[in-house]
Amino acid sequence: MGGAGALLGGKFPGISFRDLDAVGVGSDDEALVLPDPVKVLRSFGVIVVTLEELLEQVQEKVRTPVLPLRRAVQEFVRLPKRTRSLQLGLLSLEQYRERPAGRLARVGITVIMMGQKLGLRVPTLREIGLTAILTQVGRVTMKDAEFAPAEWCQERGLFIEGSRRLIGSTGVGLGTALRTITAAELGTKEGSVDGHPLTRMLSVAEEYEYMVAPMPDGMGMQ
Secondary structure: OHHHHHHHHOOOOOOOOOOOOOOOOOOOOOOOOOOHHHHHHHHHHHHHHHHHHHHHHHHOOOOOOOHHHHHHHHHHHOOOHHHHHHHHHHHHOHHHHOOHHHHHHHHHHHHHHHHHHOOOOHHHHHHHHHHHHHOOHHHHHOOOOOOOOHHHHHHOOHHHHHHHHHHOOOOOOHHHHHHHHHHHHHOOHHHHHHOOHHHHHHHHHHHHHHHHOOOOOOOOOO
């Protein structure tokens, strides 16, 4: 208590408060406006960080709620249309590809951008992006599978295993149905080619990510 009192009532020469010259500091000011590149990078970073926590839960076989990730994806798909080129630029950030969560997020963002080109609305973009990300979580259930090609994961049933670990904590609804269908179809070579439209979109995004990833995690094509 004495130490706290000395801290509160003491004087410290050379140390003073600095005025914050920024919009949005006071309650009467306008909301802080971030530049578009910061908005896009922040939104994508939130997806990656949230996904990393989810992947840890999947590995530990504990209850894995997806609501935080759903909110993160929702924030991303609500970014202004003028930021689409910046969203595409996220795929050039190699440091995200080097993290399992970053790789999964990149595939999800690729599927979202494909949906944007098709003119899909925000709720649908959120669901297909979330599904594309979560369909891949089975990769973390086996060593050395995080960056393996889809065929390798198919042979070991990893997409089905990921869906199985999530289904007990995600309830029922469109999202769960989409993830179950996509995981089952992506788990076979035939399904990834002739299955649900979302399965085929995810299959293309998966293959693209593997093709452009640097060796030894990918083919290194540019």
